[in-house]
Amino acid sequence: MFDPKNLSPRKLSFFTALGLAAPISLIDLAIEHEWKAALISFLVVLIGGYLLISIVLERFIYRKIKVIYKFIYQTKATRRQETYYKYILPKKSLDEVAVDVENWAQENQQKVATLQANEEFRREFLQNLSHEFKTPVFAIQSYVETLLAGDMIDPLLNRKFLEKTAVNVDRLTTLLQDLDEISSLERGEITIVKRNFVIQDLLKETFESISIKAEQKNIHFSIKKGCEAPITVNADKERVRQVVLNLFENAIKYGKTNGSVKAGIYKTDDKRILVEISDDGVGIEEKSLPRIFERFFRTECGRRMDVTGSGLGLAICKHIIEAHQQTIHIRSTENVGTTIGFTLAAKKDWGKDEAAVVNG
Template sequence: MFDPKNLSPRKLSFYTALGLATPISLIDYVFEQKWQPAVASFFVVLIGGYLLVSFVLERFIYRKIKVIYKFIYQTKATRRQETYYKYILPKKSLDEVAVDVENWAQENQQKVATLQANEEFRREFLQNLSHEFKTPVFAIQSYVETLLAGDMIDPVISRKFLEKTSTNVERLTNLLQDLDEISSLERGEITIVKRNFVIQDLLKDSFEGISIKAEQKNIHFSIKKGCEGPIMVNADKEKIRQVVINLLENAIKYGKINGSIKAGIYKTDDRRILVEISDDGVGIAEKSLPRIFERFFRTETGRSMDVTGSGLGLAICKHIIEAHQQTIHIRSTEGVGTTIGFTLAAKKD
């Protein structure tokens, strides 16, 4: 069936030659009044026209199309590609070739957009990394220079400066450790050793370990009603402890005085357990939520508050949970509080 929108080179050559041969043979018949010369001229023009048009298409049009395809592949043609050029490509219509080129252009636009996004992320990451290192390094430099410059400095002041220097050295050490850990997680070099344990016990133990920080703001921890019954999960206990402690520390940092932290544990199905840690603190702006698990990302509220940390905690949490083939999510409202939840595998018999 004739389809003008999907003509192969051979069909296009044939229909063009037919369009030439038919009127020429009719004219020949009108003048000669003999059908034999008309038929002969029809076939001569049909065959000659077909060969000529095919040659023109192959020589000037489809050769250029083959060059386009070679440019798309951006490589020296392999045997498979040579077979494609020789047998498959000639059967394609110009519309099909146009679709291939459009698809290639769209793919390249997506790649360019991804590269631009990665470049922006890299630039912002380096800027944040520089900032995180610069703050403690400059503080250490300032304290050391003050100590070196003062021969008669008071011992009490000297000790105070040394303690602050030690604090900033510890901050640098923690930052380097976090960087090393997140790099190992991203490379898949950290082994996950799973075993069954009660998640409620881990939550309580983790909070008790950092309760001194909570006492400074009189923040209380509790497990939500209906979630107290022991639920077993199957995961790397120490890695999950790291996640829980990080989330609890964030809840304390950004929690309000006399506030509370609550944990909820839910069976989503026979295979997964959902763990949620909620606070009633400052909350997070909606525009910041999509980036909250990025390395070094801080919200405007977080930057304005006097809180310390490497800025890698939530990124590490995300990598640990994903290393368990599970998911982590966040929901928050400014002035109301934040809830971060993650899933874990249910216990294995």
């Protein structure tokens, strides 16, 4: 069946030769009035034209397709592959070759988009890293230069400068420790020791450990109604404590005075427990939510309210939860508050003192 949209080189050669043979034989019949001669002329032109056009066309297409496929796959063909390209690929229709090229183009377009996104992320990362280090380093430099100049003879003032220097050194140390930890987490160099423990107990213990910070803003912690019944999870207790501590500190830091922090614990199914920590603080603008777990990312409001943070806390939380093969998410509305939730595995059947070790 004639299909002009899906012609193979041989079919194209045949129909081209037929288009030449038919008018030539008709002209010969009109001049000579001999149908046998016209038939012979038709057959000779058809067969000869088909062979000639087929050979030329297949060689031309093979050469072009060979170049295309070499460009696509960027490989040097072996003799067996050369034979494959020569005798198999020409049997493909041009539409099939076009599909291969389109697929290759789409794949490369995706790679280019990924590379551009990675480059943008790398540029922002370096800018943020420079910014986070620059502030404490310049502060330390100014304090030390002032002390070295010897212009200050007041021991109390000298001590004040040294204390400020020590604060910035501590900030640098914390930043370096966070960087080292998140690098280890990203490389999978973390061991998760899973145990069964009651998540409500951990939440209460963790908030109690930073109660002094909460009291300064008169922020109260509570577990939501209906969530008080003890629920046992199976996870690395100290790593989860690290996540919860970071979320509580953020809730206090960005929470309003006389505000509250609430925790909700829910059984989503037989395998997972959802833990949510909510505050009634400043909230986060919608445009920043997709990036909130990126390294060093902080909202403009966050930078104004906390100049000492590293911007790595939520990124570390994300890696810890993902090392448990679980998920973490965020919901927030400006001037209403923020809720960050994460899932943990439900209680396992082994005894309380037994543990499972998982390499992250």
